[in-house]
Amino acid sequence: MKKFFSSENPYRDLIYISTAVIFILGIVLYKSSLSVSGTSEVEISEGADTSAVTKTSEVANESPEKAPEKNQMNLQSFRDLTVSAQEKLPTLSQIRKLTLEEVHHTPELLRTAGLILSQVAQALHDNENLASEAASFYEGCYSREDLPSSIRGLCLADHRNIRLKWGDRAEWTSHEAQQPAEILRLAEAIPQ
Amino acid sequence: MMRLNSYLTYSAFLLCALAANFSFAQSAGSSIKSTTKSQWRFKASNDVPREQQEILRQDIEAFAKMPFIVNDETFSKVMGLEGEVKAKDLVNWLSLRAKILIGESYEMSEKDSYVASSGYNFQYPGILPDIPQPPLASENSPSVEPPPADSENSNVITIMSNIGVSLYLNGKENGVLLGVNMPGLGKIPVTSPRVGILKIGRGLFSMGRTKNNTLEIDSSLMRVATLFHEARHSDGNRKSAGFLHAICPAGHDFAGYAACDFGLNGSYSVGFQVGKAAAENCAACTVAQREALRLDYLDSYSRVILKQEVTAGTSDELDTLYTLKDNCKMLLSYGANNSKIVAMCEGLDKRILKAEAKQSVEAKYLDATPEGKL
Numbered sequence: 145m146k147k148f149f150s151s152e153n154p155y156r157d158l159i160y161i162s163t164a165v166i167f168i169l170g171i172v173l174y175k176s177s178l179s180v181s182g183t184s185e186v187e188i189s190e191g192a193d194t195s196a197v198t199k200t201s202e203v204a205n206e207s208p209e210k211a212p213e214k215n216q217m218n219l220q221s222f223r224d225l226t227v228s229a230q231e232k233l234p235t236l237s238q239i240r241k242l243t244l245e246e247v248h249h250t251p252e253l254l255r256t257a258g259l260i261l262s263q264v265a266q267a268l269h270d271n272e273n274l275a276s277e278a279a280s281f282y283e284g285c286y287s288r289e290d291l292p293s294s295i296r297g298l299c300l301a302d303h304r305n306i307r308l309k310w311g312d313r314a315e316w317t318s319h320e321a322q323q324p325a326e327i328l329r330l331a332e333a334i335p336q
Numbered sequence: 337m338m339r340l341n342s343y344l345t346y347s348a349f350l351l352c353a354l355a356a357n358f359s360f361a362q363s364a365g366s367s368i369k370s371t372t373k374s375q376w377r378f379k380a381s382n383d384v385p386r387e388q389q390e391i392l393r394q395d396i397e398a399f400a401k402m403p404f405i406v407n408d409e410t411f412s413k414v415m416g417l418e419g420e421v422k423a424k425d426l427v428n429w430l431s432l433r434a435k436i437l438i439g440e441s442y443e444m445s446e447k448d449s450y451v452a453s454s455g456y457n458f459q460y461p462g463i464l465p466d467i468p469q470p471p472l473a474s475e476n477s478p479s480v481e482p483p484p485a486d487s488e489n490s491n492v493i494t495i496m497s498n499i500g501v502s503l504y505l506n507g508k509e510n511g512v513l514l515g516v517n518m519p520g521l522g523k524i525p526v527t528s529p530r531v532g533i534l535k536i537g538r539g540l541f542s543m544g545r546t547k548n549n550t551l552e553i554d555s556s557l558m559r560v561a562t563l564f565h566e567a568r569h570s571d572g573n574r575k576s577a578g579f580l581h582a583i584c585p586a587g588h589d590f591a592g593y594a595a596c597d598f599g600l601n602g603s604y605s606v607g608f609q610v611g612k613a614a615a616e617n618c619a620a621c622t623v624a625q626r627e628a629l630r631l632d633y634l635d636s637y638s639r640v641i642l643k644q645e646v647t648a649g650t651s652d653e654l655d656t657l658y659t660l661k662d663n664c665k666m667l668l669s670y671g672a673n674n675s676k677i678v679a680m681c682e683g684l685d686k687r688i689l690k691a692e693a694k695q696s697v698e699a700k701y702l703d704a705t706p707e708g709k710l
Contacts, residue, residue, distance in 0.1 A: 236589060239589060239590070240483070240590075240591075241484060242483075242484070243483065243484050244483055244593050244594060244595065245494075247483075247590050247593050247595045248495070248497075248581075248595055249495045249496070249539075249562055249565070250558075250631075250632050250635045250636070252542075254631060254632075254635050255543065255558075255628070255631075255632070257631060258627065258628035258629075258630075258631035258632060259628060261627050261628070261631060262623075262624035262625065262627040262628045263624065264627075265623050265624060265626075265627040266622060266623045266624035266627070269623040292589045292635075292638075293589050293638050294589075294631055294634040294635040294637075294638045295631065297634050297638070298627075298630055298631050298634055301630075326638070329642075330634050330637060330638055333608075333612070333633075333637050334630055334634070335616055
């Protein structure tokens with residue numbers, strides 16, 4: 145330490161001093177860049193706090209404020225998915241054309257329906273802003289008398305679970321409760 | 337030589353695959369193959385491809401490692417187990433009921449089956465499950481359309497069926513002990529449904545969508561639930577032997593098909609309970625996979641009929657009464673005037689009305705104690 149600023153080699157002192165200055169400047173610049181990015185994060189979350197969250201739960205399908213994150217489905221894509229899903233779900237008339245051997249275990253038609261419904265469920269899980277649209281889809285699904293009971297039961301349970309997640313405590317709404325007893329029995333087998 | 341075809345009354349209610357016309361290349365070697373790594377120890381005839389055996393072994397191994405504990409009274413009653421049930425307990429349950437696998441090229445014919453003994457002393461002789469009858473029509477659904485017939489030319493792919501119980505019951509009905517010629521395993525007489533012979537086919541593995549050679553967990557768990565469903569058919573005695581499926585009632589999605597259970601612990605209940613336990617405790621499952629599994633187990637649950645309308649008299653009693661009535665008509669038309677005959681014929685209508693009266697019956701737990709000798 146004693147020789148640190150010695151004059152034995154003035155060039156060496158100069159190197160030390162300039163290195164120290166550069167190091168200090170670097171720290172200052174780094175800290176300022178952190179504070180800039182931190183400010184921007186706060187601004188976004190504040191905006192979300194005051195308006196976006198409220199909109200998310202009530203009218204998310206009209207104008208979601210937050211852009212979808214990576215792997216999240218946007219509203220339009222989700223709408224397309226649910227329209228397609230309603231069209232592709234197998235109907236009772238299709239089921240009744242199957243042979244005994246085909247229906248002994250879960251028929252391929254129902255397994256395909258499982259894949260269709262699983263896409264909807266996953267999209268909703270990944271982007272909760274789709275809850276309102278998903279609830280509409282599930283209501284449309286469980287109300288369809290041309291669909292197999294197992295599909296309607298699952299849609300009814302999914303509809304109930306969306307409600308429960310957003311704070312509704314009713315076991316069944318009046319519309320849900322109007323479904324046939326068999327559909328309700330199946331839906332009750334799905335955990336809340 | 338005894339004809340096997342005349343012994344197959346019970347096949348349709350256990351769904352022995354009638355329409356599968358696929359053949360597999362023989363697996364190399366003909367020695368008995370028995371797994372030792374998993375708790376589920378099964379033998380496989382050498383017409384079961386090795387890759388199929390390996391997939392099933394992996395399915396059960398993965399299932400056995402699932403850390404769930406089911407503590408549910410209904411679950412225990414359905415499975416016939418007591419207290420808390422772990423996945424390993426369920427694998428042990430499976431091991432008692434599903435022991436031998438045979439490939440889908442198996443057919444219940446003289447080539448693949450044989451008469452092991454023509455004077456066999458069956459347990460509970462003469463007592464057999466009733467052949468399921470179509471349930472009565474209800475006011476909302478007046479008739480049950482018969483399902484499309486299985487066609488020999490159809491492209492239906494076998495998933496799985498319990499051929500052991502089918503052979504046992506058909507043999508018992510006819511007083512002969514039937515057996516199976518198992519490629520690589522030799523002749524196996526079916527002295528009890530608990531011999532546990534399951535026929536497996538490609539349909540079981542079409543569930544197995546693979547990604548980068550990794551088994552999808554949802555497909556794996558669907559196969560597991562299917563195995564448990566078939567394993568339940570190895571249970572039961574006398575009227576409950578084989579846990580035969582009931583014909584789904586009018587108004588049901590599968591009305592007219594023998595694809596329901598009118599009992600609370602039948603194959604569909606077992607498939608539902610095991611499928612649900614696996615799906616809801618599957619930590620490795622994505623939301624999408626769990627959703628697919630949920631639809632799968634709900635389908636099984638939808639086949640469990642809790643209540644149905646039946647006639648006060650059995651179908652045998654009604655048939656007898658109808659025959660008697662026909663005979664009465666004939667006798668009376670020939671001028672019979674014996675007072676006893678006239679009185680009997682007059683009383684028939686009342687007896688028929690009484691026997692035809694509908695009554696609502698609730699499903700019960702059936703006796704799952706196995707029948708036969710091992």
